[in-house]
Amino acid sequence: MKAHALAPTLQLELYEIATAMKKQGLPVDFITAAVETATEFEGVYDLMKLWVNETDAKERNEIVADIQDMIQDCEQSDQKEAPYIRFNDLDAVAKDIRAFKDSLLHIVTEKGGIKHLSDLSHIPQPSLSRFFNSASMPQRSTLLKIAKALKLDAVKIATEWAR
């Protein structure tokens, strides 16, 4: 199913936004993935447009983190089933995830901080900040990029809540 065929003029618009993102210092890997995903997914195209029309730096960072989230969501190629978590267990799960992320952030800080990790991993800084501040389950692909960038062994990125 080809759901979102982008007209040539809109594609050109995406390349212009990509150029603006490059000027802002966003990682090239991120920009390339964003353009590819926006070509197929209209919602990501909308986010790219929101980014280029936004003047507030904080809001722009939120949009970058959203685009990165969507790039990862759109990498999934099939339908999957994962275990259900009961409502009454959500607090405990959230605490586990928080403890895991705090521990990983401690290592990241010791190894130069989030900005340095962003440079090494090519994950935009706003996306890493959201990753460490949020209670959501970490994406396995993000954990692997962090491990590769900081040369961490598998134990350091092991969590049963990775998705």
Next chain:
Amino acid sequence: MEIIITEWALNSYLELKAEQAFTSDEYKQKIRPDVLLLKDYPTHPKFGHDNFWSPEFPNGYKMKWRQMGNGKVQIRLPVGIFNSAFLCEAYVKENPKQEARKLARFKTHLQLIRLRRFTERGRLS
């Protein structure tokens, strides 16, 4: 109609719980019973009230609650209606810019549901 909990929904519940956007009582007495109305979609009269249920995109709707978190916040739950109801990413409504971003995320998730590229985390019954 079956009610499917996507991984996006589950993750957003974790976020909302961490933010204390709703209490356990609010979940049990308001949110859950309202979401269960989707079993009888669209016959229940609440689906005719735009302060509770509003269309956003083809197959995409928002369920809304006001005065949650002990009266402090408004919560939105995007829902994809296909052969089943797919719960997507819930959030606390903040401002129009955040709303635009959340809708763009919802639009992407709807497309992924159509393409059957998503993770199911259970069904609500």
